[in-house]
Amino acid sequence: PFRTKVLSVPGLGAGAAGRRSRARTEHGRTTGATRPEGALTKLHLTATVRAAAPHQRARGRSGRGLVVRRDDLRQATREGREGNLVLFVVDASGSMAARRRMGAVKGAVLSLLLDAYQRRDKVGLVTFRGREAEVALPPTSSVDAAAARLQALPTGGRTPLAAGLLKAHDVLRIERLRDATRRPLLVVVTDGRATGGPEPVALAGRAARLHAAEATASVVVDCETGPVRLGLAGELARELRGTAVTLDELRAEALTGLVKDVTDHHRARRAA
Known part of the structure; x- marks a missing residue:
């Protein structure tokens, strides 16, 4: 696990005491x-x-x-500061199943889970692969349980992105009835591909707009790799009216390294 950037819910809440938003x-x-x-x-x-x-x-x-x-x-x-409900929606399809990529994804989600524990959040886990999505872990305060489900996560098959987003929508709807003051943060971990069912891209867009209509704060962790990138995760983030970050950008030290590089560059110019 690594130290992650702080992901927070915009605005001013009134939820349970915590350390996030x-x-x-x-x-x-x-x-x-x-x-x-x-x-x-x-x-x-x-x-x-x-x-x-x-x-x-x-x-x-x-x-x-x-x-x-x-x-x-x-x-x-x-x-x-308040604690939030951080709901992870993890793409476990075949396009994500390459060993190195899935290892990086699990490392990133595990790091976010550790961050959620430190900030007193509730967490939940929705996964999607093949033809459907499932609630791998209903919202809970047990980060250990979420980490265990993540380690045992099966992969492979098509990418029913819409099903994952709709399942997440159902989970958040129920949680709003249970605890209306705890604001949710939706974290979608995917490369943005949608291949499951008829018209998968259009369905995924409609599912994303359901979350946007309810002003759910969302972050898409872009797992796309390789020299040629389609930018589908970024499009999904725009449909959600959220933000997109890459796996590399998720690391808090990535920002520190950027500042150091810029500072060193200016020092070198002054010395010349």
Whole structure:
């Protein structure tokens, strides 16, 4: 396993405490103030004073103290981090079955699972190959169970990409009913090929747009290799309205290496 880039859900959530995406929390840094909804739990003193100050003459203030009314009270809003549901959708078809490629894929997903454990996420695993997709592991807090299912993952057959995306859609729909506050992050690990069933490319596009319509945050890990690349994983990411990263880009040290190369280049130019 290697240290991965931080993949996060955009926006501001309100889910379970964790270390992945930005969220409103009871603890964390104060970022602003709002009118309290219900009982006031954390007073934002500066905002409260600012709300009360313009009304002091009308309220007949005398002396040094402010006349503060209930409408002036402001609740401090705080921002921390939340844990997410990271649902992996892994292509186990024949196009991914070459030993070196599947080894790299398993290494990448294992690294992401380790990252999910450290960030207190729930994880789930959907795989697709042959004619269908299956839920290899329903969403759970056990990263060990996900790693075990990944190690035993069978490969081969056609690539029913649409079936994998639709199965993931069903899993997320059920999880939203169970825990509406835990935001999902869909991680699709594939080379982007779709060969299973009639009109597989069109079906995969429609399945991807279902996730996009529900604004599901998504990342496509592009596993395409070789000198000639079709860019199908990038197209899938656009249909999902998500982002695409290659296996190499997934490594956190890839960014560090890029910065080092640029710095060394500028130093060499100054020295010349």
